[in-house]
Amino acid sequence: MPRMRHSPEQILGKLREVEVALAHGETVGRAVKQIGVTEQTYYRWRNEYGGLSIDQAKRLKQLEKENARLKRAVADLTLDKLFLKEAAEGNF
Numbered sequence: 001m002p003r004m005r006h007s008p009e010q011i012l013g014k015l016r017e018v019e020v021a022l023a024h025g026e027t028v029g030r031a032v033k034q035i036g037v038t039e040q041t042y043y044r045w046r047n048e049y050g051g052l053s054i055d056q057a058k059r060l061k062q063l064e065k066e067n068a069r070l071k072r073a074v075a076d077l078t079l080d081k082l083f084l085k086e087a088a089e090g091n092f
Contacts, residue, residue, distance in 0.1 A: 008057035011045050018042060 006014070014035040021031035032042040049057055 008049065008061055009054050011049055012052070012054055012057055015042075015045055015049060 014037065017035050018028075018031045021034060022028065026034075028039060028042070032039050035042075037045075048060075052060065
């Protein structure tokens with residue numbers, strides 16, 4: 001079964017569904033089964049998205065993408081610098 005990616009809005013909606021189910025006396029296992037994820041995924045989502053609004057969750061994902069892009073750029077520039085340094089020293 002292919003892995004499904006959830007949007008921040010879907011994640012927050014599912015977290016709210018679990019909260020409602022837990023308030024009605026259901027166990028965590030049954031509640032997460034109803035939303036179609038594992039308990040581990042539920043706890044990871046709760047740690048990452050718990051207490052966030054939809055706008056904040058969207059912004060968090062946007063910043064994570066930007067951060068990953070910048071890290072790749074820094075890694076590329078670091079490699080370029082090392083190659084140029086080696087070439088300048090004559091160690092090629």
